[in-house]
Structures are given as structure tokens and as C-alpha cells.
Amino acid sequence: xxxxxxxxxxxxxxxxxxxxxxxxxxxxxxxxxxxxxxxxxxxxxxxxxxxxxxxxxxxxxxxxxxxxxxxxxxxxxxxxxxxxxxxxxxxxxxxxxxxxxxxxxxxxxxxxxxxxxxxxxxxxxxxxxxxxxxxxxxxxxxxxxxxxxxxxxxxxxxxxxxxxxxxxxxxxxxxxxxxxxxxxxxxxxxxxxxxxxxxxxxxxxxxxxxxxxxxxxxxxxxxxxxxxxxxxxxxxxxxxxxxxxxxxxxxxxxxxxxxxxxxxxxxxxxxxxxxxxxxxxxxxxxxxxxxxxxxxxxxxxxxxxxxxxxxxxxxxxxxxxxxxxxxxxxxxxxxxxxxxxxxxxxxxxxxxxxxxxxxxxxxxxxxxxxxxxxxxxxxxxxxxxxxxxxxxxxxxxxxxxxxxxxxxxxxxxxxxxxxxxxxxxxxxxxxxxxxxxxxxxxxxxxxxxxxxxxxxxxxxxxxxxxxxxxxxxxxxxxxxxxxxxxxxxxxxxxxxxxxxxxxxxxxxxxxxxxxxxxxxxxxxxxxxxxxxxxxxxxxxxxxxxxxxxxxxxxxxxxxxxxxxxxxxxxxxxxxxxxxxxxxxxxxxxxxxxxxxxxxxxxxxxxxxxxxxxxxxxxxxxxxxxxxxxxxxxxxxxxxxxxxxxxxxxxxxxxxxxxxxxxxxxxxxxxxxxxxxxxxxxxxxxxxxxxxxxxxxxxxxxx
Ligand code: ADP
Ligand code: MG
Numbered sequence: 001x002x003x004x005x006x007x008x009x010x011x012x013x014x015x016x017x018x019x020x021x022x023x024x025x026x027x028x029x030x031x032x033x034x035x036x037x038x039x040x041x042x043x044x045x046x047x048x049x050x051x052x053x054x055x056x057x058x059x060x061x062x063x064x065x066x067x068x069x070x071x072x073x074x075x076x077x078x079x080x081x082x083x084x085x086x087x088x089x090x091x092x093x094x095x096x097x098x099x100x101x102x103x104x105x106x107x108x109x110x111x112x113x114x115x116x117x118x119x120x121x122x123x124x125x126x127x128x129x130x131x132x133x134x135x136x137x138x139x140x141x142x143x144x145x146x147x148x149x150x151x152x153x154x155x156x157x158x159x160x161x162x163x164x165x166x167x168x169x170x171x172x173x174x175x176x177x178x179x180x181x182x183x184x185x186x187x188x189x190x191x192x193x194x195x196x197x198x199x200x201x202x203x204x205x206x207x208x209x210x211x212x213x214x215x216x217x218x219x220x221x222x223x224x225x226x227x228x229x230x231x232x233x234x235x236x237x238x239x240x241x242x243x244x245x246x247x248x249x250x251x252x253x254x255x256x257x258x259x260x261x262x263x264x265x266x267x268x269x270x271x272x273x274x275x276x277x278x279x280x281x282x283x284x285x286x287x288x289x290x291x292x293x294x295x296x297x298x299x300x301x302x303x304x305x306x307x308x309x310x311x312x313x314x315x316x317x318x319x320x321x322x323x324x325x326x327x328x329x330x331x332x333x334x335x336x337x338x339x340x341x342x343x344x345x346x347x348x349x350x351x352x353x354x355x356x357x358x359x360x361x362x363x364x365x366x367x368x369x370x371x372x373x374x375x376x377x378x379x380x381x382x383x384x385x386x387x388x389x390x391x392x393x394x395x396x397x398x399x400x401x402x403x404x405x406x407x408x409x410x411x412x413x414x415x416x417x418x419x420x421x422x423x424x425x426x427x428x429x430x431x432x433x434x435x436x437x438x439x440x441x442x443x444x445x446x447x448x449x450x451x452x453x454x455x456x457x458x459x460x461x462x463x464x465x466x467x468x469x470x471x472x473x474x475x476x477x478x479x480x481x482x483x484x485x486x487x488x489x490x491x492x493x494x495x496x497x498x499x500x501x502x503x504x505x506x507x508x509x510x511x512x513x514x515x516x517x518x519x520x521x522x523x524x525x526x527x528x529x530x531x532x533x534x535x536x537x538x539x540x541x542x543x544x545x546x547x548x549x550x551x552x553x554x555x556x557x558x559x560x561x562x563x564x565x566x567x568x569x570x571x572x573x574x575x576x577x578x579x580x581x582x583x584x585x586x587x588x589x590x591x592x593x594x595x596x597x598x599x600x601x602x603x604x605x606x607x608x609x610x611x612x613x614x615x616x617x618x619x620x621x622x623x624x625x626x627x628x629x630x631x632x633x634x635x636x637x638x639x640x641x642x643x644x645x646x647x648x649x650x651x652x653x654x655x656x657x658x659x660x661x662x663x664x665x666x667x668x669x670x671x672x673x674x675x676x677x678x679x680x681x682x683x684x685x686x687x688x689x690x691x692x693x694x695x696x697x698x699x700x701x702x
Contacts, residue, residue, distance in 0.1 A: 002185070002186055002187040002189065002682060002685070002686065003685045003686060003689045003690075005032060005182060005185045005186065006031060006032045006033035006036070006186075006689075006690075007031050007032070007033065007689065008031060008032050009021070009030060009031060010024065010029070010030065010031065010032060010034070010035050010174075013035075013174055013177065013178060014173075014174070014177045015170055015173055015174040015177065016174060019164060020164050020165070020166060023160050023161065023163075023164040023166065024166070026160060027158060027160070027161075032178065032182070033690060035174070035175065035178065036175075036178075036207050036211075037647055038155060038156065038171070039153075039210055039211075039226075039647060039648060040153025040154055040155055040168075040210070040211065041154060041155065041156050042153075042154045043151050043152065043153055043154065043213070043219065044119060044135070044151070044152050044154060045061070045151050045216075046063045046117070046119060046147070046148050046149060046150055046151065046152055047149065047150055047151060047215075048061070048062055048063055049062075049063045049064070049065055049117075049148070049149055050062045050063065050064060051089060051091040051093070052064055052066065052087070052088070052089050052091050052092075052093030052094060052095050052129065053091035053092045053093035054091065054093075055093065055095075055122060055129050058121070058122055058123050058124060059121065059122040060121055061119070061120070061121060062119070062120070062121075062122050063117055063118070063119045063148060063149070064087060064089060064095050064117070064118050064119075064131075065089060065115070065116075065117045065118075065139060065148055065149075066087040066088050066089030066090070066095070066115070066116070066118075067087065067088055067089075067090075067113060067114065067115050067116075068085050068086070068087055068110055068111065068112050068113060068114050068115075068116060069086045069087065069088045069094070069112065070085060070086040070112060071083070071084070071085045071086075071107065071110055071111070071112055072084045072085070073103065073104070073107045074103075080100060080103075081100075081103040081104060082098060082099065082100055082103050083098070083099045083103040083104075083106050083107040084096055084097065084098050084099075085097050085110055087116070087118060093129070094128070094129075095118070095122075095128075095129050095130065095131065096125065096128050096129070096130040096131075097118055097130065097131050097132075097134050097136075098125070098130055098131070098132045098133075099132070099133055100132070100133075101133070114138065115138070115139045116136050116137065116138055116139060117136060117137045117138075117139050117147065117148040118131055118134040118135070118136050119134055119135045119136070119137075120132070120133065120134030120135060137169065146169075146172045146173060146176055146212075147169060147172065150212075150213075150214070151213045151214075151215070151216070151219060152168075152172065153168065153171075153172065153210075153211055153212075154168045155167075155168045155171040155172075172211070172212075175211045175212075176211075176212070179208050179211075179212075183204065183207075183208060186203065186204040186207060187203070187204075187682045188202050188203035188204060188682065189203055189229065189233075189682050189683050189686035189687075190203060190228075190229060190232070190683065191679050191680055191682075191683060192679075193679075194232075194664060194668075195225075197664075198228060198660060198664070200224070200225045200228055201221045201222055201224075201225040202225075203225070203229070205222070206221070206222040206225040206226050206229075207222075207226070208222075209221070209222035210222045210223060210226060223648060224657070226648050227646075227648045227649040227654055227657055228657055228660070228661060230646050230647065230648055230649045231436075231646070231649050231651075231654070231657055231658055231661040232661040232664060232665055233686075233687060233690075233691045234436070234439075234646070234661075234691075235436070235439060235661045235662045235664070235665035235666075236665040236668070236669070236687060236691070237440075237687075237691055237692055238436075238439030238440040238665075239439065239440075239665045239666055239669045240669065240692070241409070241410055241413060241440040242293070242439065242440040242441070243669055243673060244413065245291055245293045245413050245421075245440070246290065246291070246293070248290070248291040248413075248418050249289055249290065249291065249418070250286065250289065250290055250291035250292060250394075250418065250419070250420050251286075251289075251315075251318060251319075251320055251392075251394045251419075251420070252286070252287060252288065252289045252318065253283075253286035253287065253314040253315055253317070253318045253320070253394065253395075253420070254287075254314060254317055254318050255283045255287070255314055256317075257313070257314065257316075257317020257318065258317065259313045259316055259317045259346055259348070260310060260313040260314055260317055262346060263309070263310065263313050263342065263346060264310070266345070267306070269450065271303075271306070271307075272302075272303065272446070272448045272449070272450055272451070273448060274298070274302065274303075274445075274446035274447055274448040275303055275306065275307050275446060277444070277446075278296055278298075278304075278307045278444045278446055279307055279310055279311075281294065281442070281444045282294065282307070282310075282311050282314070282422065282444075283314070285420070285442070286311075286314065286395075286420050291418060291419075291420055291421070292420035292421060292422065292442075293413070293420075293421050293440070293441055293442060294421070294422055294423070294441060294442045294443070294444060295401065295422075295423045295424070295425060295438050295441040295442070295443045295444070296308070296422060296423065296424045296425070296444050296446070297424075297425050297426075297427075297428065297429070297434075297443060297444065297445045297446070298424075298425075298426065298445065298446030298447075299426060299428060299446075299449070299583065299618075299619040299620075300426045300580065300583025300584075300619075301449060301450070301453065301583060301586065301587055302426075302446040302447075302448070302449050302450075303446070303449070303450050304399075304424045304426075304446065305335070305338060307446075308324070308397050308399075308422060308424060309338075309339065309342055309343070311395060311397070311420075311422055312324070312339075312343075312375075312376055312395060312397070313343075313346075314395075315394040315395040315420070316348065316375050316376075318394065319392065319394075320392050320393065320394020320395060320419075321369070321372065321374070321375055321376065321377070321390050321391060321392055321393050321394060321395075322375070322376045322377075322393070322394065322395040322396070322397065322419075323376070323377050323378075323379075323384050323388075323390070323393060323395070323396045323397065323419070324339065324376060324377065324378040324379070324397045324399070325379065325380070325381045325384050325396065325397065325398045325399065326378070326379070326380060326381070326399045326400065327380070327381060327399070327400050328380065329354045329355060329356060329380055329529070329533060330533060330536055330557060331399065331400065331557070332352065332354050332378055332379050332380050333352065333354070334557070334558060335378050335399065336350060336352040336378040339376055339378060343375070343376065348375040348376070349368065349373060349374045349375055349376075350374070350375070350376045350377075350378060351365040351368055351369055351374040351376070351377045351378065351379075352365070352377075352378050352379060353365055353366075353377060353378070353379035353380075353383045353384060353388065354379055354380050354383055355380060355382070355383060355529075356529070356530070356533075357383075365377070366388060366389075369388055369389070369390055369391070370389050370390070370391060371391060372390075372391035372392065377390070381398070381408075390417060393417040393419045394419050394420060395419050395420045395421075395422065396412070396417075396419040396420070396421050396422070397421075397422045397423075397424065398412070398421070398422070398423045398424065399424045400424065400425065400426065401423040401424060401425045409423070409440065410440075423441065426580065426583065426619075427576065427580070427623075428576070428579075428619035428620045428622070428623040429623055430620070430623055430624045430627050433627070433651055433652070435658070435659075435662060436651050436658050436662070437651075439662065447620075452589075453586060454586050454588075454589070454590065454591050454592050455586070455617055456565075456582055456585055456586040456592045456593065456594050456617060457591070457592070457593050457594070458582065458593075458594045458595075458596065458613050458614045458617075459593065459594070459595050459596065459614070460570075460596050460598060460610055460611070460614060461595055461596065461597055461598070462597075462598070462599070463597065463599060466597070469566065469595055469597070470514060472564065472593060472595070473515070473546070473564060473566075474515075476563050476564050476593075477515070477518060477545045477546070479590075480561070481545075481561060481562065481563040481564065481590060482539065482542065482544070482545050482546070482547070482559060482561050482562040482563070482564075483545065483546045483547070483562065483563075483564040483565075483566065484546075484547050484549070484562055484564070484565045484566065484581075484584055484585070485507060485511060485546060485547065485548045485549070485566040485568065486549055486550065486551060486565070486566065486567045486568065486581055487502060487503055487504040487507045487548070487549070487550055487568045487569070488501060488503075488550070488551075488568065488569050488572045488573065489501055489502075489503040489504065489550070490503060490504050490505065490524045490525065490526050490550055501569055501572070502568050502569060504522065504524050504548055504549060504550050505522070505524075507548050507568060508520065508522040508548045511546060511548055515545075515546065518545045518546055519538075519543060519544045519545055519546075520544060520545070520546040520547075520548060521535040521536075521538055521539050521544040521546070521547050521548065522535065522547075522548045522549070523535045523536055523539075523547060523548070523549040523550075523552055524549060524550040524552055525550055525552045532552070535547075536557075539559065540557075540559055542561060551573075551577065551581070557584060558587060559584070559587070560587040560588035561588055561590075562584060562585050562587075562588075562592075563585055563586075563588070563590045563591065563592045563593065564585065564592070564593050564594075564595065565581060565582055565584055565585045565592075565593075565594045565595070566594075566595045566597060567581055567594070567595070567596050567597065568597045569597065569598065569599065570596035570597060570598045570606075570610055570613075571598045571599060571606035571609075571610065574626060575609055575612060575613065575622050575623075575625060575626035575629070576619075576622065576623055576626050578596070578610075578613055579613070579619050579622045579623075581594075582594045582613070582617075583619075594613075596610055596613060596614075598610060605629070608629075609625070609626075609629055612625045627652050628652075668680070675687065
């Protein structure tokens, strides 16, 4: 059986032992499954072993296997030492290997007479064929040939691995032993028809071949097979969640109730077509007694909140309460104010629950929620999810869901009340990816913006021209506007690479000096929550004209009076992040300017990226450029989506596999919703053991 086998601890494997097991565990590698999925980060092709006598010309990458005939260490005071050795492979030729760095340490590694394989670039050096700083493996004639004469894997390195002797060489041996002793017990998690349909290598061979490929072709086939599996299980999970939610009943909501009607009549603006369409989707979802599970996607400022409020009123008109979840206290408070202003005139009560709600207020709010006198509870995710009992919860809204990964979503669905769910996101994602990332959801996109909005003008500015920035800031502040300044770091860094990157703290000093008459606030992630919020609130209330911060000023913070966004070292930010930051301004009636301070010396690539920012304000186009330039790994790396990190697959590159696995997973779930057929047994066990989040049991789906 595969699952128990793969769940075994690796501590008892030959070459591991308790000490190394601890080191590996610290990197999340505990079981055989973890070990097998420690894929090589790179491969070296050592099938190309050359006879030294045959070398006629320099060669970019060759392997030579031979005996060390001579070693020489040249110690030179002040000018750096050098270590040389000569290898002979019996062909009649000799090769010189040279080390200039760490020469003393390297010299101690070799003895005359040893058989070693050297890999590297062959050049002609003072008339002799040489390799400088080659890689090398000792060739032990007795053991299996794991290092030479084949394609070999190089494993991820860590300082802790090095210290524990966990080299690529050792990983190869540990894995080799595992396959020899246990590999036969591996079962294929994918049913054979699926493998046949998509021409996939079988599961056992692929797991072995990715570590010990016999050829490039075999490696490619193994990689494709394992990518397929990774994506397939992900799609299966999304499909399972989706099926599960779709089978839940949800309270039927009306769109013709008195509260919603009055709200719409009193609203001071008319909805955009995009907002109308979104509301229509929500109506359809919630009208027929099945649970809604929808994502409302729309760029910052596209007006998602009013759509959410309309949905809240549909719930209340239908005799239900609503919960409104935000990722931070600042956002929760802001939503609380907006909702109160809109709903109190209709005679409704809104409650606020965050980590800093004082105990007595919290108690009476909880009571109001339990009795139903509070119609809407606004709060932070954690607080509302921790056992707030509603009288009758009918709708749950989650704002800025990018802080809320697939797993949290799954947890939300299985909560007791089973309300309709509306997630909102201001992170635009290319269409091709949305299918995967949001495979468990129905998606509505608002593509237009409320009329009369100022397009934000974006400018690139060199450090040399900072005085122009100061002129702009001075003008805007004199006109009563406010300015954001964002820095990539909190404080001065000791890290060499970051030495000349300006940090928020020194930025704050600099700005205070340049604008002595202006109230400047500083906000960053290392401040205490209360201090941070207080500083932020002073800016929100307009008491401070300049807010210096790191990226803690998150999506959703609304200061319509702010008209300038300055981003220092813009080249260090991802495009999507820059776009999010830019979305903080242009919310009022005033022209708004986003200034990207940058240093082009760093890279030509960042120039291309930043130009895309100047050219368009369309978040979807920017996300596509961003994805192309950075690849899916980075694009989704930083809290962007809550997507699990794929080890092999890249959803931006492997689009054909993404589509194929999506279809395959859906077909399978339609045919066998509970995965209860005998031919799906291994798949089902594997899914439960390694993929499905807790609480998502297939038996409850079928
Ligand atoms: P986001 O989608 O980023 O959450 P908000 O819901 O905060 O955007 O809306 C941004 C601003 O636009 C708010 O002040 C809101 O009242 C206003 N707004 C929303 N819809 C419209 C509309 N149709 N016409 C005019 N202003 C609108
Ligand atoms: Mg918002």
C-alpha cells in the first residue's frame, strides 16, 4: 500500500539517522513522500565522458574520469595561492585541474592515485588542456554509479544541509537505497485509464526517473507525468470543494425587498454596468435555495463595496444576518463606518468586532449578533471566525480574499451556518490563471470604473531629479492634498545587496527635514498594532499631510484626499504590487500622480517593467505583463493568491496541462463523485492523505 509506505519516517533510512533527520525535518522533509518530492533543482549531464587523448578543441561542458597522477600547491603570499592536479585516464592524455579560490582547502581533498570524475569547461591553458574550478566526484568502483556517466540531479542546498553533510551526492545515495529497498511497494495514484488517455509515464517509474533519469527524454516524460499529477490533484481538490458547496442548501434571498429598494432609491450615484451585472449574478446565485460561492473581482476603486452592501440588504430583506470579514483592523473599521453610514438610515444596526474591541463592547455586540438585533457584523477574519454565534447568518462577505488561501476558503465552507459566500478581490489575475486559482468558485469581474474618476498619471523619476518630486509634493500639500511615500524596507539593512536601498526610517528623517513645516507620519510592520493604527488614523483624518510607510498600507485603505503616491526604489516591487499601491490614489475629484522613483542602473529589465506602469492603468493588462516577466512562481509567491506552491508545475507555462487536468478532474468527479469505485481506491487514499485539507472528506461529497 502506498500511503503507509510514503508516510514512513525517513529517520531510519541508510545515510540519514536522527541528527540528519532533525535537519531535514526543519526544512519540512519528514516522510518518504517528502523525500521523494525533494526534486533536483537542476541536472548535470554527465553522459558525455571524453577520453583526454581525443580532446582536440576547447569544450564548454565535459566529464573526464581518471586517476590523479600529481598534485601541486603553490603558496603565494599576498597574491593568492593556487592548487593544481593532473589526471590521466589511460588514453595517453593528461588534463590539468586548477583552483585559485579556496586552494588550500581544495588541496586537502585530493591524494595522488585516487580515481575522480571532473566536470567542467575544457580550455587550453599555457599549452595544456585544463579545467579551472571543475566540479568533481570521487568514483568508487564498488558502489552504484550515481555520479558519473549519467544525468545526475543536484539537490536544494541549505547551510544546515551542508553542515550535516547532506550533499547532492548523499541525497542521491539515500534515494537510491530507498528505491532499491522500498520502491517496489509504490502504487500508482492515477487510475491506468487516465495515464493511458494522456500518455503519462506510470507513477513509480516517474518518481524514480526524476531522480535517476537514464536520458533527457526519460527525464522530460517523468517531469510531465509528475506535473500532471500535481495539477490534477489540485484540480481535484478545487472540484471537490466546488461540488461540495454546490450541494449545500442556502437560504433563498429576495432582490425585491423593501430595504434594498429604499437603499437603491437613496443611493447618490447610479451603478456602473459592471456593478449591475455583478448584482445580477448574485441575484441568480441566491434565489433558488442553493449556496452561492462567488468571487467578485474588480480593480481597486471599481466599487465592489456597494455591490456587497446590496447583497447584504438582500439577506436582511430575507430575514437573515450578514457577516463582513476584512483582513486588517483598519479595513474592518473602514467598512464599519461605510456600512453604518449606509445602513443606519434604514434603521439597521451594524456591529464591529476586531482584536482591539474592548471586552464590554464585545460582549454586548456578541449578544446583539446572537439575538439578531445586529443585522451585520463587521470584523477581522480571525475574530469573526472564532465562534461568533449568529441568530441566522445568511451571507458571509470576505473582502480582499487574496489574504485568504484555498485552505481557509475550504474551512469557511465547512462552518456550521452554511451562509452564501461572496469573496472580493482587487488582485487582477490573468484569465488563464483564474480558472485554476479560483477553480472552486464562480467568478464575476467588474471591468469598468465609476464615472468621473481621475485617471492616475504615472511618472518615472530618477534620483537626480528628486527636486521635481519635492516641487510636486509642495504644490499638492499647499492645495490641501495628502501624499503617500512607500519604501521597500523598514530600516537600514546590513545585507550587502541592500546597502544602498533607502528604508522607511531614514526616508522619514529625510522627508521631515525637507518639509519641516509639514506633519509627517511613519507606519511600518514592526510597529505595535496600536501605534500603527493611531498613526494611520491621523493620516486618514487629514491631520498628517505625508505618510511614510512600507507596504503595510494595504489594499482597501481609502483616503480620497490623497493625490500623490511616491514609491521609492520602484524597481524592487512587482508590477501587481505597484498597481495595488497606485490604487490608493485617484479616489477623489483631484488629479492624482503616482511617482516611481527608480534607479535604472540596476537593470534594463526593470525599465521595461516600469514603463508598463506608465503606459496603462488596466490592472488585468498589468497582471499579464507581470506574469510573463516573472513567471507564476513569483507572481503568486507573495500572498497573492493563497495558492499552494507547486513543486514542478508552473501554471503560467504549463497551460496545456492546466487545462487537461481541469477537464480530467471534473470528468472523474462527475463519474465517481465520492471516489468510491475500486479502480479509484489508490487515488482516493492518496488524495485524503496528501492533498485534501482537513474537513474535506470525499464521503461527504458523494
Ligand atoms: P473597491 O472596489 O476598491 O472596494 P470601493 O467600493 O471602495 O472600491 O469604491 C470606491 C469609491 O467609489 C467609493 O467611495 C464608492 O462610494 C464610490 N463608488 C462606487 N460605485 C460608484 C458609482 N457607480 N458611481 C460613483 N461612485 C461610486
Ligand atoms: Mg474595497
